[in-house]
Amino acid sequence: MSSVPRLVIAAPSSGSGKTTVATGLMAAFAARGLAVSPHKVGPDYIDPGYHALATGRVGRNLDAYLCGPELIGPLFAHGARGCDLAVVEGVMGMFDGAAGEGELASTAHVAKLLRAPVVLVVDASSQSRSVAALVHGFASWDPEVRVGGVILNKVASDRHEALLREALDSAGVPVLGVLRRVPQVDTPSRHLGLVPVAERRAAAVEAVAAMEAQVSAGCDLEALIALARSAGALSCAAWDAAEVLASSPPPPLPSPTLDFARAGGPPSSLGAAPPDPRFGPEGASSSNAGRADHAHPDSKVTVAVAGGPAFTFSYAEHTELLTAAGAEVVVFDPLRDEQLPDGTRGLVIGGGFPEVYAAELSANEPLRKAVGALAESGAPMAAECAGLLYLCRELDGRPMCGVLDATARMSERLTLGYRDAVALSDSVLAVAGTRMRGHEFHRTVVEPGSGAAPAWGVRAPERRVEGFVQQGVHASYLHTHWAAEPGVARRFVERCRTS
Numbered sequence: 001m002s003s004v005p006r007l008v009i010a011a012p013s014s015g016s017g018k019t020t021v022a023t024g025l026m027a028a029f030a031a032r033g034l035a036v037s038p039h040k041v042g043p044d045y046i047d048p049g050y051h052a053l054a055t056g057r058v059g060r061n062l063d064a065y066l067c068g069p070e071l072i073g074p075l076f077a078h079g080a081r082g083c084d085l086a087v088v089e090g091v092m093g094m095f096d097g098a099a100g101e102g103e104l105a106s107t108a109h110v111a112k113l114l115r116a117p118v119v120l121v122v123d124a125s126s127q128s129r130s131v132a133a134l135v136h137g138f139a140s141w142d143p144e145v146r147v148g149g150v151i152l153n154k155v156a157s158d159r160h161e162a163l164l165r166e167a168l169d170s171a172g173v174p175v176l177g178v179l180r181r182v183p184q185v186d187t188p189s190r191h192l193g194l195v196p197v198a199e200r201r202a203a204a205v206e207a208v209a210a211m212e213a214q215v216s217a218g219c220d221l222e223a224l225i226a227l228a229r230s231a232g233a234l235s236c237a238a239w240d241a242a243e244v245l246a247s248s249p250p251p252p253l254p255s256p257t258l259d260f261a262r263a264g265g266p267p268s269s270l271g272a273a274p275p276d277p278r279f280g281p282e283g284a285s286s287s288n289a290g291r292a293d294h295a296h297p298d299s300k301v302t303v304a305v306a307g308g309p310a311f312t313f314s315y316a317e318h319t320e321l322l323t324a325a326g327a328e329v330v331v332f333d334p335l336r337d338e339q340l341p342d343g344t345r346g347l348v349i350g351g352g353f354p355e356v357y358a359a360e361l362s363a364n365e366p367l368r369k370a371v372g373a374l375a376e377s378g379a380p381m382a383a384e385c386a387g388l389l390y391l392c393r394e395l396d397g398r399p400m401c402g403v404l405d406a407t408a409r410m411s412e413r414l415t416l417g418y419r420d421a422v423a424l425s426d427s428v429l430a431v432a433g434t435r436m437r438g439h440e441f442h443r444t445v446v447e448p449g450s451g452a453a454p455a456w457g458v459r460a461p462e463r464r465v466e467g468f469v470q471q472g473v474h475a476s477y478l479h480t481h482w483a484a485e486p487g488v489a490r491r492f493v494e495r496c497r498t499s
Contacts, residue, residue, distance in 0.1 A: 002077035002238065004037065005228035006086040008111040008118045010094040010147075012138060016123040017153035017179070019047055022089035024215030025224065027054035027208055029085055032221070037080035041110045042091035043418075043439040043479060045313035045351060049197035051089070053208045058316045062088065064113065065098045065105035065418050066437050066481040072113040075317070075483060077238035085228055088116065094138060094145075098418050099461065105418075108145045115232030117148035119176060119224065124164055125154035132167040139173050148227045149176035151219060156181050176227070177219030197312075241317065241324035244486045300328040301496045304341045306349040308333030310361060311386055313351025318482050321489035322348070327496065334390070338366040346380040346428075346472075346496035347371065349387025351479055354395060355410055355444060361390065362398035375403040375473055380428035380495040383475040385442055388467070391475050392446060404451070404468050404475060411445045419478055420460040425453040425469040428495045429488050436485055438478035446477070472499055 009022040029036045038051030038059045043066060048059025060079040062072050080086045090107030097106030111118050120138055124131055131152070139147040150168065155161050155178050165175055197204040303322055305314070311334065319329050330341040335357060340347070354361055362368070371391070375381055381391070381403070389395050391403040396410055423434040430436070438456075455467025455476040467476030472495065482488045 002073070002080060002234040002236070004077075004080040004083055004086050004231075005225065006076075006080070006088060006114060006116045006231045007224065007228045008041075008088045008090060008107060008114065008116045009121060010090040010107045010111070010118050010138075011121040011123075012134060013093045013123075017121050017151075018089055019050065020211050021119075021121045021151055021153070021177075021179070021215060021219075022087055023047075023050050023054050023208060024211035024213075025219070025221075026051055026087050027212035028216045028219075028221060029087070029225070030055050031212060031216075034084040035082065037083040037086040039076060039079060039086060039088040040091070041088060041107050042105065043441070043481075044091065045315075047089060049312065050204065050208060051087075053197055053204055054212070057083075060316055061481070062110050062114075063105060063439075063481060064109055065101070066439060067484045069104070069109070069113055071239065071483060072110055073234045073236040074239035076114055077234060077236060078240065079316075081238055085225065088114065094118070094120070095141065103142075108142055111146075112142075112144050115234060117146050117227050117230055119227070120147050120150045120173070122150055122152055123154050124152045124160070125156070125181060128160065128163040129167040131164050132171045135168060135173050136171045139171065147173055148230070149174045149223070151175075151177035151179065153179045154181045155179065174223070176223050177215070179214055179218045182214065239317075239483065241320040241486070244483075245321065245324050245490055248487045248490065300326060301345045301493060302341055302343040303327040303329050303346045303348060303493065303496060304344040305329055305331050306334055306347075306352075306387065306390075307331040308335050309352075310335055310354050310357040311350055311352035311390075313384075313386065313479070315481055315483070318348070318350075318489070321482050321486055322493060325490045325493040327489075327493045334364060334367055335360050336364075338364060338370075340367070340370050340374060344374065344379075345499070346492060347374060347382070348492075349381070349383045349390055351384055351441075352386040354386045354389045354400075355408075358395045358398045362395075362400065365399075368399070368401045371401040372403055375401075375471065378472045378499050380472040380492055380499060381474065382429055382492060383473070384479050385440075385477050388446060388475045388477055389444060391473065403473060404470075406446050406448055406451075406468070408444055408446045411443050413443065413445075415440050415442050415477075417461065419456075419458050421456040421458050421466075421478060423455070424457045424465060425455065427455065427469045427474040428472050428492050429474045430485070430491065434485070436478075436480050438480045440477050440479070442477060 011018045036055040038055045040047050051059035094107045098104045103109040389408040392406045392408045393402045395408045419438045423430040450465045451468035453469040454465040
């Protein structure tokens with residue numbers, strides 16, 4: 001049961017000011033001495049970094065596509081445990097979710113799952129009376145979504161504000177804040193959105209302080225707290241890494257229908273994958289990606305996790321699951337550290353921006369050789385997106401670790417979206433036949449795109465094979481959320497023990 005007061009910050013579209021308002025509110029509430037739990041709808045890794053700066057707590061994602069709707073409440077309760085208030089930043093427009101999946105993973109969907117009131121952030125810069133029609137439409141589109149107030153952004157003057165307030169009097173939605181049109185807070189972007197906090201720590205602190213000042217001056221914080229307290233209680237238990245690992249079922253037997261796909265068969269063979277009970281009508285969680293055949297011993301194994309400015313993308317639950325499975329997680333910085341942590345038995349390299357730091361990563365030859373040697377030993381390695389690039393032979397012509405016989409380069413084309421995938425090869429993460437959902441977000445190309453033993457068969461939106469499985473290495477563009485399949489962490493740590 002969770003009764004933490006909470007708000008969901010939504011908008012009619014991207015670019016309306018959600019991040020400014022949500023981050024500013026988090027910082028403003030924290031400045032009042034409240035313990036604020038920060039959350040982000042969707043798979044985005046970057047905004048939670050700013051949320052963490054604003055609150056002093058780990059930013060957490062709530063993604064109903066990657067994790068399933070049934071985990072949104074438990075994951076929220078886990079992150080918000082012991083907090084006075086939670087602020088959830090939405091994604092895109094309020095009703096925009098996974099393509100072709102209706103409301104799934106939209107801000108509105110998550111708000112309903114959390115029984116949370118919504119604050120609508122509206123860019124009012126080019127309208128006056130029309131704002132009432134806009135707000136009325138969003139407030140009435142889905143009667144199960146409760147829009148409890150609106151914050152008007154980019155308001156030009158006192159006269160403009162008066163016109164907007166007069167129009168909204170008839171819409172029945174209170175104005176809880178007005179932010180004037182000011183020079184944009186210094187949050188620079190590049191090819192994949194905002195620059196992560198880890199790459200601009202001092203400037204990011206200043207940006208969050210500016211957001212706090214703007215929101216504190218323009219918003220009715222007492223009314224927003226009162227609205228947050230009107231959220232309905234959640235009846236679910238909080239997610240717990242140790243508990244879900246203890247209850248996760250054993251892995252399925254490898255599917256013989258996938259044999260020819262693993263041997264390089266056509267993508268059409270992916271149609272033979274077994275049904276996914278977690279997203280089917282039964283609604284049960286499969287969580288079958290690798291339960292150990294016996295209880296793990298008490299001794300810890302060291303799992304090195306790449307961090308630093310080049311590798312900033314990771315879900316907090318991954319580390320929690322690895323720890324609960326018996327790992328001692330040690331973070332290292334591939335830009336600075338010349339050796340892996342002492343006693344490393346496994347390696348996790350998540351997402352980030354190695355393309356931005358290709359020269360520095362390449363120059364750290366001792367670490368590249370150490371990673372290559374660890375791979376040669378057969379130790380488990382899990383690499384996602386940026387990690388995939390780092391394990392390639394080269395990136396934009398610069399030598400990388402050479403674990404994979406592939407090259408990577410920047411591309412003009414943005415690859416973005418959710419993916420429905422099935423494991424095509426037994427690996428340190430999953431047995432063949434395991435279904436998982438993931439997300440891709442990159443402007444790079446790896447050639448070839450898959451190895452002799454592909455990691456995944458992507459079933460939607462288009463059928464293709466992707467990624468590499470060789471020895472203990474699992475490398476792919478796909479970002480996955482291990483809370484959806486907690487056995488992934490157990491399987492990985494068990495392989496670290498036995499490899």
